[in-house]
Amino acid sequence: MDSREIEGDLTEVLVTEQQIRDKLAELARRIEADYEGERLLLVGVLKGAVMVMADLARELRSHVTMDWMAVSSYGAGTQSSGVVKILKDLDTDLSGRHVLIVEDIIDSGLTLSWLLGNLASRGAASIEICALLRKPDAAKVEIDVKYLGFDIPNQFVVGYGLDYAETYRNLRDVAILAPHVYS
Ligand code: XMP
Ligand code: MG
Numbered sequence: 001m002d003s004r005e006i007e008g009d010l011t012e013v014l015v016t017e018q019q020i021r022d023k024l025a026e027l028a029r030r031i032e033a034d035y036e037g038e039r040l041l042l043v044g045v046l047k048g049a050v051m052v053m054a055d056l057a058r059e060l061r062s063h064v065t066m067d068w069m070a071v072s073s074y075g076a077g078t079q080s081s082g083v084v085k086i087l088k089d090l091d092t093d094l095s096g097r098h099v100l101i102v103e104d105i106i107d108s109g110l111t112l113s114w115l116l117g118n119l120a121s122r123g124a125a126s127i128e129i130c131a132l133l134r135k136p137d138a139a140k141v142e143i144d145v146k147y148l149g150f151d152i153p154n155q156f157v158v159g160y161g162l163d164y165a166e167t168y169r170n171l172r173d174v175a176i177l178a179p180h181v182y183s
Helices: 003-009 017-034 050-059 110-120
Strands: 010-015 040-046 064-073 084-088 098-106 126-134 147-151 174-177
Touching: 003 010, 010 147, 017 050, 017 126, 017 147, 040 050, 040 110, 050 064, 050 098, 050 126, 064 110, 084 110, 098 110, 110 126
Parallel strands: 040 064, 040 098, 098 126, 126 147
Antiparallel strands: 010 174, 064 084
16 A cells, blocks of 8 residues: 555655665665574564564575564553563574564563563573664663664554554555544
8 A cells, every 4th residue: 555545644654665675675784794694583573563574584685584473562541551461472492592573663662671571581592673663752661772774753653564453554654644543
């Protein structure tokens, strides 16, 4: 789905498909160099990270394996609480593995902070994070992101995997959702 086709639903396109492609290529070159000689495990966080995972993995010129987790934040409202429940766990034994968590967006950072702690207890050789987007003004905990795509303003965004009520994930760009859509 193209931004122009749903212009009325969007306030502003923040990151275009081309900018995402260029950035993932740049990150992939760094990842290849940093993990040279290692067989990296990419851990995608469902469902938002599906597009980033698909494009990043294909951009990499080295062997990688992919696995997935689904987590949900407990708590009232739309704000992340930091208390996380595993809906779908990994199939892979992490002991001795080099793990790269692949995420769509870091908002408060609470989900990733919990996930880092959880994965760290499974004996991985290393754990790093690759996130396409980050909202620096929304941070509640500091997350050390080794591979970051773009810092964006503290606004609700959709597209490239990110949804509003499960819609807009197949938008090619990342855009700010117009308030009239959710109010
Ligand atoms: P925290 O706050 O724990 O949240 O860093 C991360 C998760 O919350 C979702 N999220 C968003 N989803 N547009 C979305 O479609 C947004 O602007 C947005 N901000 C946070 C997302 O699932 C992310 O993994
Ligand atoms: Mg997510």
